[in-house]
Amino acid sequence: MKLVIAVVQGKDVEGLMSALRAANYRATQINSSGGFLRENNVTVMTGVDDAQVPDVFRLIHDNCYTRTQYVNPLLPIMEPGEFYMPNPVEVQVGGATVFVLPVVRYERIMPQATSGARAGAGA
Ligand code: 2BA
Numbered sequence: 001m002k003l004v005i006a007v008v009q010g011k012d013v014e015g016l017m018s019a020l021r022a023a024n025y026r027a028t029q030i031n032s033s034g035g036f037l038r039e040n041n042v043t044v045m046t047g048v049d050d051a052q053v054p055d056v057f058r059l060i061h062d063n064c065y066t067r068t069q070y071v072n073p074l075l076p077i078m079e080p081g082e083f084y085m086p087n088p089v090e091v092q093v094g095g096a097t098v099f100v101l102p103v104v105r106y107e108r109i110m111p112q113a114t115s116g117a118r119a120g121a122g123a
Pocket of ligand 1: 007033034035036037038039041091092093094095096097
């Protein structure tokens with residue numbers, strides 16, 4: 001089994017999550033932000049069989065798009081009286097940054113609640 005972790009842009013997450021759901025993959029999304037742009041993005045985690053990894057990559061590929069963004073570079077240290085007009089720098093973001101990790105153990109722990117626990121009793 002593998003854990004596929006994909007950092008995607010917020011604009012793409014609904015499409016990707018719908019596609020994963022439609023293909024019967026379980027997935028979790030976590031709000032995150034990039035260290036460089038400091039903008040919100042979304043990290044999607046999905047645990048799948050090894051043989052399903054290429055299909056998950058296909059869904060990511062089909063639903064996540066590259067976009068151009070502009071960043072203002074940090075101001076240089078200036079002498080008094082100097083003037084600096086920053087030119088925004090163009091960066092290409094996405095479609096997605098994807099990591100594939102081996103899963104040592106996967107378990108869904110689903111004990112049945114006792115009738116007391118269901119009613120919130122016990123205190
Ligand atoms: P950010 O760190 O906000 O980076 C956004 C985009 O800025 C990057 O797009 C890349 O085009 C550019 N960029 C990032 N670091 C740079 C640098 N040191 N110099 C010049 N340009 C730089 P992507 O490569 O598509 O990455 C999108 C987001 O994926 C990143 O947002 C970050 O949240 C995540 N990511 C990318 N590589 C990662 C890695 N090796 N480990 C963890 N997260 C990563």
